[in-house]
Amino acid sequence: MKVAQNDYFQQLIEMRNDEDARGLGVQLRQEGFTPVRRLLDRLRDYLRQFTDEEGEMALELLHYARTALPEPGQISPSWAHIWQEFERIIRTKMYTFRSIAVEEREGEWQVLLDNPHSNQNIAVYPALTFMEAIYLFAYFRTDMTRNEYIRLQKIATVMTVTGTDTDGL
Template identity: 45%
Template sequence: MTNNTLADFNKLTTAEAEALYQREVLAEGFAGFRRLLDSLTEAIKAARDTDMETVAHAVAKAKRLFPEPLEFSPSWENIWPELESTIAAKTHIFTNIPPGDRVGEWQVIMDNPLVVQEVVCYPALSFEDAAYLYAYFRPQLEKSEYIRLQKIQTVIQEIGG
């Protein structure tokens, strides 16, 4: 496939180029569509404040070109709403945490206090990594679950042995 990066995908500006790309992906099937999804996911993960609109447009274009991702795999039935929700959650974080407050160590915690299960914690993250994890998991929360994105102000750590 010629266009297998997000940069290439974003360069598809004519209806003819989009139709050719669409035919190539459809002909390749699962693998071609998977490459597109992987590039979109990586773009969402790497996106900064100023990139969010571009990434949202890329997902909208992919959704328009491939409105039935279920044709490629049953596991992708809800991929477009999932990616859109991840973008919305990450945009929400960028909107609510000013750039000057982002330096330092961050963590993401998930729990459901109404059931007996482990608390999930992703510690020692950069702001960018924590923002992505929060945005990725936020749309998947079940009833009574919560997710927290928090900055670590003070850390005391000891290692046994």
């Protein structure tokens, strides 16, 4: 049996009005969890990859997705706040694009998360491209607690030593 799959994300990209978005929402709710999950996965992938020039398009896609499914938490409780998370990611990435000049973006980047008032370890995501780093920066920023902080850092100098050097340096 061959099952036809609708590309709802492509429909979202081609969307031009709220009425079409509401129609898409009817289709998605009828088909249930899996198509909605695929749409959200594709939208998250888009959020990882969008560039400076595509920030407004990302906001527009989010608007239509939100119009199509105003309460995705009714399909899965884990999606109750997905639109707020996605909006924060978009706005943080747009802010970061405006804050860091294009000519400063080459090289290695890292993201660091810490809460100096807890005994949890510092989390560091090293050896990232600028695009990877700003997505993680935006993603983790959406769920920070009061005392946590996050840093987006460009690496100027790197020394890497492995544990296999038993004679020392």
